[in-house]
Amino acid sequence: MKVTPEEQRKILNRLKRTEGQLRGIQKMIEDEKECIDVITQLSAVRSSIDRTMGLIVAENLKACLEQPADDPSEQNAKIQQAIQMIMKK
Incomplete structure (x- = not known):
């Protein structure tokens, strides 16, 4: 994956934030928090991962x-691959 150092920093920061969210969800489950609260946080993690994937695909494109x-x-094959990755969402 070829991205600028700035973009790499952004991607890593997003992933670290998501990792923290997942640890928080684990704690919520251990503390037997309400199902809706856990699902809300899981949805936020999924959204964060989707945004990170979009950023990576966009940078590569x-x-x-x-x-x-x-x-x-x-060249055409690489562009088609990027389009397919975006459309999988």
Whole structure:
């Protein structure tokens, strides 16, 4: 994965924040918190992961367009792969 150091920092910060949310959910389950509260936090984690995935795909697509491959068919394959990753959501 090729991203700028700034983008890498952003991605890692998002993942660390998500990791903290997951630890919080584990604690909520241990403390027998209400189901709706746990589900709400799980939904927030899913949303965070989705945003992180979108950021990674967008950065890779941007790099693909700014630094095209020498082979047009290889370039097209990379773009199609990025589109498929976005559409899986």
